[in-house]
Amino acid sequence: MAEENTVYIGNKPTMNYVLAVVTQFNNGNDHVTIKARGRAISRAVDVAEIVRHRFIQEVSVRDIKIDTEVLKGEGGTQANVSSIEIYMSR
């Protein structure tokens, strides 16, 4: 799946990311992947739900994957953080 079809969810308002996903579909993409880590996971689910209920009804959630990523900090510390990938397509 090409990187340009991916929307990374951060700490901006939810509707910013909804707009990003809707724009990808309106530009002719058949599928968009929403990715998030940690606390942004809840927002990623919100984005997917708002896109398919309020904006593009023919888009569905095809697959959802969860995983654990290891983040390495300074001094060799490491932290595990959960991640999610939501695959949407029309």
Place this chain on the structure above:
Amino acid sequence: MAEENTVYIGNKPTMNYVLAVVTQFNNGNDHVTIKARGRAISRAVDVAEIVRHRFIQEVSVRDIKIDTEVLKGEGGTQANVSSIEIYMSR
């Protein structure tokens, strides 16, 4: 899927819910469903990841569903909240 196989994620510490899921599997259940709404969705993903990576390696995530629930408040107000269901089995 029977209700007794379901763990609802709230605002308690993550490890409380990890213990609840591990206990279900140790009691002989073959599958457990983790459910959460709103901000607890991120914690639900953490719980699933910790269970399968740190506690019971033969357990896998079989399916993940997301949805929108309509909460009705006093005076007829309503709010949409995202939800997640994570199906785990061995």
